[in-house]
Amino acid sequence: MEFRNLFEKITIGNIEIKNRIVLSPMGIGAYSEDEGVADEYVSFIEARSRDMGLIITTGVRVSSQYGGFKFMGCYEDSHIPGFLRLTDTAHRAGSKIFLQILELGGADPVTPWVPSVDAPLYSEEWQGDEPPRELSTAQIRDIIEAFARAAHRAQEAGFDGVELGGAENFLVSDFICPYTNRRGDEFGGNFENRMRFPVEIVRAIKSLCGKDFPVGFKFNAFYHLPEGIDLDLGVRIAARMAEAGASYIHEWSFAKLDRPMSLFEYPPMPNLYQPRNTTVPIAHYLKSRISQVPIIAVGGILKPEEADRIIEEGQADMIAIGRACIADHEWAYKAKRGLRIRPCIRCHVCHHEVAMLGNLIACSINPDVLVQKPPLRTDHAKAVIVIGAGPGGITAALTAAQRGHHVNLYEKEGEIGGKLIPGSAPDFKHEFHDLLTYMQKAVEESSVDLVTNCEVTHQLIDQRKPDVLVIATGAVQDEVDIPGIMDARKYAATEALTHADRIRDKRIAVIGGGDVGCETALLLLRKGNEVTIIEMLSSLMETEEIEYNTAVLERMLREEGVHVMTDAKVEEVARDRVFVRKGDGNKHTLQADLIVLCTGYRATPKEVQGLKDRCRDAHALGDCVAPGRLKEAISEGYRIGCLI
Secondary structure, eight states, X not given: OOOTTTTSOEXXXXXXXXXXXEEOOOOOSXXXXXXXXXXXXXXXXXXXXTTOSEEEOOOEESOSSSOOSOOOBOSSGGGHHHHHHHHHHXXXXXXXXXXXXXXXXXXXXXXXXXXXXXXXXXXXXXXXXXXXXXXXXXXXXXXXXXXXHHHHHHHHTTOSEEEEEEOTTSXXXXXXXXXXXXXXXXXXXXXXXXXXXXXXXXXXXXXXXXXXXXXXXXXXXEEESTTOBOHHHHHHHHHHHHHHTOSOEEEEEEEOTTSOGGGSSSOSSOOTTSOSOTTHHHHHHHHTTOOSSOEEEOSSOOOHHHHHHHHHTTSOSEEEEOHHHHHOTTHHHHHHHTOOOOOOOOOOHHHIIIIITOOOOOOSSOSOTTOOXXXXXXXXXXXXXXXXXXXXXXXXXXXXXXXXXXXXXXXXSSSSOTTHHHHTOSTTSTTHHHHHHXXXXXXXXXXXXXXXXXXXXXXXXXHHOOSEEEEOOOOEEOOOOOTTGGGSOEEEHHHHHHTGGGOOSOEEEEEOOSHHHHHHHHHHHHTTOEEEEEOSSSSTTTTOSOHHHHHHHHHXXXXXXXXXXXXXXXXXXXXXXXXXXXXXXXXXXXXXXXXXXXXXXXXXXXXXXXXXXXXSSEEEOGGGTSOOOHHHHHHHHHHHHHHO
């Protein structure tokens, strides 16, 4: 498929960009000790440079004086050599690269400097350990100069331009938003005064770097606050910045961080339960009213055909791709050639690892995000048997085959994919079926010999005598000790998900309110059933780490009418009834035609050890060792595949 619009050239200022694809600015949690460029970040950018039109780096602070949170910086000349590594990498690939420059402002959790400490966000609503500090007029002037000096360093390092970071709750955003700027001097009050800070930054950069040095502007074109930024004010801000010399407008959406960003009116990073392309309407609103400069759209844009259509329909001029390029570092290269792209499932593991846990970036489906250790061809091909064609087993098989080994992949079911098959059943998990298809096609097109409908026995292993055995047989349903459950009409979660189309007009009790139980309940409700979730803990999905996902799923359950009983234990199951005791001691009886058990899974150590004993070089991975997430199965499959 040819994407003419996506791969059409475009000009930013006086710089020609070879296509309309933008690598979105993303932090990966890697910084050197002096807040310079880390080796890991160079690898991350290098892996994504091929056929990328414009690369925008993660944000870098322009001063070391106004914040205490560790971040990448561009406030000393000693940072320039590190940036030269980035620009050399991009330019060798024929891409242009801009440095995003910013000050954290209220986003700094250590030492927040803000325009107005009497703004509600920084007074009665503030919950940080350190109280915000208000900038003086002299300090504001100092920061404007710091922006200009940082841009000049970027120019010296070979960057083709800079992007002024004015989104989220960074300092520039706080100045332009009425809710956070309550100043009474020349930098606050009316629209023109609030815009003075970013406008003077652009002017200072142009004065120092030359009028032709491009300066892009990323900002909250919609900021959901009591006195925030609606779409019309967003247009006024964008038009004023274009008039001041901004070379493009990069839209974003934001709100108060008293909730996950997935619950914003326009989620800027929609999760697996939400539609894609969520902030494209904002880009379209801007583009329909601003013609002076290009508009960059963002918001969970994953598919080249949809990106191409956004441009064709005049909704934006360029497309910023973020998480899709984490999942597949060759997104642009493959899109240009019509190749299959490893699909991002928008699970938010990447964001959670960096922003919540402070780790280096990781991905559920890309086990080598930095592409630092590609599998090397082996000089000694081995006979490898992989038992179990779930995500971990498939990854191990493909990786070993890529290295040149002779791989046989066995699956006891008739279709490969393991728990991805029931996991992709809900129509509201938008990309999971894409991932299932991707993995199935990858096996089909590889040198792996696949055998389905075959349960591997000890005798088969003894007969085949593999050099290496990989066991990825998965977990089994955890047993439940509930009186009457053996005689009840029941399904395990995987069965209910797989056969949901056959389950209609039933009263269903879902036992277990983790994410699987909640997904199963919602799918069964949508099939025309009355569904109640019974959960022992005090809230649904209490042990799930990524609130970005659980908050949306819980809202969907509530809005669509799934009944929920938390702090509740099933004491007995009868013919068509479920007896429940709440934590307060009260007893309840539910009418139920069907029970769905979503109580978790357990490993199979005895069975695994029995298989391992049949081969001297044996490895086990995934749920059969310890039930876990997709990320752990795939990363372990990749690691073992590389070891063989």
